[in-house]
Amino acid sequence: MKAAVYYGPEDVRVEELEVPKIQDNEVLVRVRICGVCATDVKTILVGHPMIKPPTVLGHEIAGEVIDVGKNVTEHRVGDRVVVAPYVPCGACYYCQHEQHTLCSRLFERTPTPGGFSQMVKVPSNIVEKGTLLIPADVSYEEAAFTEPLACCLHGMEECHIGVGHTVAIVGDGPMGLMHLQLANVAGARKVIMSGRLDERLNVAKELGADVIVNETKEDPVKKVTDETEGRGADVVIVAVGSAAAAEQGLKLVRRGGTVNFFGGFPSGTEFKLDPNLIHYSEVKLTGTFGFSHADFVKSLQLISKRKVDVKKLITHKFRLDQVLDAVKISAQLKGLKVLLTI
Numbered sequence: 001m002k003a004a005v006y007y008g009p010e011d012v013r014v015e016e017l018e019v020p021k022i023q024d025n026e027v028l029v030r031v032r033i034c035g036v037c038a039t040d041v042k043t044i045l046v047g048h049p050m051i052k053p054p055t056v057l058g059h060e061i062a063g064e065v066i067d068v069g070k071n072v073t074e075h076r077v078g079d080r081v082v083v084a085p086y087v088p089c090g091a092c093y094y095c096q097h098e099q100h101t102l103c104s105r106l107f108e109r110t111p112t113p114g115g116f117s118q119m120v121k122v123p124s125n126i127v128e129k130g131t132l133l134i135p136a137d138v139s140y141e142e143a144a145f146t147e148p149l150a151c152c153l154h155g156m157e158e159c160h161i162g163v164g165h166t167v168a169i170v171g172d173g174p175m176g177l178m179h180l181q182l183a184n185v186a187g188a189r190k191v192i193m194s195g196r197l198d199e200r201l202n203v204a205k206e207l208g209a210d211v212i213v214n215e216t217k218e219d220p221v222k223k224v225t226d227e228t229e230g231r232g233a234d235v236v237i238v239a240v241g242s243a244a245a246a247e248q249g250l251k252l253v254r255r256g257g258t259v260n261f262f263g264g265f266p267s268g269t270e271f272k273l274d275p276n277l278i279h280y281s282e283v284k285l286t287g288t289f290g291f292s293h294a295d296f297v298k299s300l301q302l303i304s305k306r307k308v309d310v311k312k313l314i315t316h317k318f319r320l321d322q323v324l325d326a327v328k329i330s331a332q333l334k335g336l337k338v339l340l341t342i
């Protein structure tokens, strides 16, 4: 089988690998679509402190079951499935405290070798809890959004977005545009989207943003202040991993509101924070990463019920041997979501 093996920054080679052998409780999936995520882009272009080459990246996997171990009862050959990149163990200290994304064994077992490969072996825990049947009217392309949307759902739940809230989102990329739709699903009164690219902000408008702000032309702080009778937003999602975005996010929130640092920051990032914003203004600052098993299930339901339009986010599709082109397009912020057809 073919796989795109990552050897280091800008060095990805399509190679012939042996088809993984499955055990009795495992499943073999023929990957059809794998989404390209910001982590893949960063890793392939500049490297990642936690990802050691050689390895196969790709964790937004949708495909078809082509072999099942003899003890597997949940899935059969021919099933169209999405495969989670991990499943929390359910037993460690963090899982016991329902902080599933902090599970100390989160990455112990993952689909191997990775989604940028024609086939993946799915370990038993992910077969049981992280492999979901794709409804017949949902395409592989749409289903591949289950993982990133689940991350957004986890972020939204931590901020307790609900009916009547004004939500400001910093960042007009695919994640920001999914947050926008989730805020509307949750009943937000007003969603304000700030970004840097008109074409993306126009998509935001089509997807239900009440107010869009191009921060290269307008001051988002003034805009959010004007739109909230001077208060600021109830919830701010910072879907960009930069100090500037973090600082901006903290200026957009109202007293007593919540800010979520949703995007991961490059290591070494520092920024200034006025502690009185937390004390006197009682701003709650949180961050979220990843998703729980329940988020993953709910995410596919939202896609399937078309509560979240993911199709509109797909702007590019590449073949496996074009993975370097795919990440470059993504890094240049041309379009929105990039998928690999495998």
Ligand SMILES: [Zn+2]
Binding pocket: 037, 038, 039, 059, 148
């Ligand atoms: Zn990702």
Ligand SMILES: [Zn+2]
Binding pocket: 088, 089, 090, 091, 092, 093, 094, 095, 096, 102, 103, 104, 105, 106
């Ligand atoms: Zn755990």
